[in-house]
Amino acid sequence: MNSMIGATATGVPSWLRSHEDAQARLPGADRPWLCERRAEALAAFAASGLPTRRNEAWKYTDLKALGSVPLMPAVTMPEPATACPVPTVLADDDVAARLVFVDGRVRPDLSHSRDLPAGVVFADLTAGLSRHEALLEHCLGHRNGITGRSLLALNTAFMDGGFMLRVPRGVRIAKPIEIDRLSGQARGSDGAPLAHHPRIIVWIEDGAEATVLENWAGGGDAVYFNNAVADVWVGNAARLRHYRLQDEGAAAFHVTTLRAEVGRDGDYETFSFSTGARLSRLDADIGLAGTGAHVGFGGVFMMRGRQHCDTTSVIDHHVPHTACREVFKGVIDGNARGVFQGRLVVHPGADKTDGQQSCRTLLLSDGAEIDAKPELEIYADDVKCSHGATAGQLDDNALFFLRARGIDERTARRLLIEAFLADALDQISLPALRTRLTERVEEWMRDRREEHE
């Protein structure tokens, strides 16, 4: 395995070698259609390598550090970790189903699907391949798009340890489905860090409803790479609430490529709460494809130390009468850096589009940095679009007011930061999660304080 060390800047040769090692063990190694798809994707990745800053979409996020890490596909990992406790978000009684992965491997002992209505397909990728192969082939074939998207191609080539969810027409799942992923517990042979390429497929058919909560956790400071791809379809008059908590380990790399399409009168609400990883990126491509479609795209990121968090998105309004509300809030401390690139495109004919986008950042230190690039591209008439990005510090007047009322400086700062984040967190229509995230904000403030002492 030592031969993998010495990767080039773009990492191509080592990835090719590790694919050779891994391919026999990847899910669906005996399915020609999937092997073909993987081979095609690997060739596409080999042609471009990891994205570099010469690529406009990656101008502010440098994966060079990732290219120099000798990563090993998790599927080749000799011994999965078993003893470690897995952090969860909602209680077992409050979820319809739970799927737990530790270092990319399913933990059936911690997973259940006791409250899923009949007809719902919910399975990890391996189980999905054996029981719902046609459905998986259909979903993967429906949206390929690997050209020019090397991390997506890389995911397809190594795809392992994801899940698929299909909610049939008209079926409403009342409770959320929680997917807990704990990474960074085990290492590959020779101690090599692991790479995971989970593929997430969520298909909410017409009139159906579901809530999905992805919980990405990583205790400790092991290096690893989560290269996820989420493919989401929200059908006509369907509703999906999709929450993502990214609290990866301190030395982890996390990239999620999210592609979603929302049908007529469909409602897709997605919210990302990011506090973890050394480097993380959400790369979202959301299309409003049916009249009356609505998208809520929001998030909170809290970064410190030398963390780097990138949110890059393209929201496409293809047809008339669609609405998108995008609200991101960031809190950046230390020498951490945030990136927000948000493009909102109103295509020809997409009249009466209502698009709002904002990213507001609070910089808590001199070394904190935010690069915000909101963009509007409008090719239709009669639209209502706005965007804005602001960066600022805590309001001195407010801070003094609270202190003059006896509240110590730390508490005053915490109150103001919580207040700053409040309207972003208010976008979450799942009360138990909102409460949990408010606690996470408090924990973050406490950790920050300890770090400063």
Add this chain to the structure above:
Amino acid sequence: MLEIRNLHARVQDAEILKGLDLSIGPGEVHAVMGPNGSGKSTLSYVLAGRDGYEVTEGTVRFRGRDLLELDPEERAGEGVFLAFQYPVEIPGVANTTFLRESLNAVRRYRGEPELDAIKFLKVLRERARKLGVADDMLKRAINVGFSGGEKKRNEVLQMALLEPALAVLDETDSGLDVDALRTVADGVNALRSPDRSMLVITHYQRLLHYIVPDVVHVLMGGRIIRSGGAELALEVEEKGYGTYVGEAA
């Protein structure tokens, strides 16, 4: 209660207070009147401990302690209360949450037990009712969407909860119509007591018609240039600050 001796203070490079002396006894209500730029707000911020207001000379003793060495929150704990000229709006922090944090912080400082949510709400409702503060003002974010009068009533409510030994009222009349002014003044007057001193800072005599002071001081050019009884306020109103220009020099 409060002893200010030869106080000099600067904001950035400008010296604003230039040797101010002021002494307030327990239960006394003093008014400081002055034109724009005379140093009124600087005086209130220096007493409350705001950053950026640098004391270059002089002393401020409060109940025997050196006030200037304390942080703003410690001064609040000691019993200094500044009613802001422009109360700050803080979206996202519920007024009730803030009031409870504030009261419990001050109680902790004073070695008193904190109030739990139920006890606190009881105290809050009782004080709020007396001041005509509606329930929805307590639920809303701090001062957000409040009228000028509601903001000032909210300040008086904070004062009623924290029970300070010294209340500094910085231009409490600004932005208030006559009715609102009367309501706020009634609230302040209800808090007058033999062990609570007040320093009422104002440009106009109008406020002193409602909150009648024991002593009136005229502040000009960063110093107190004239002191007298309540009748001095009427004289200022009648003659204007221009009369005292020579005395300030």
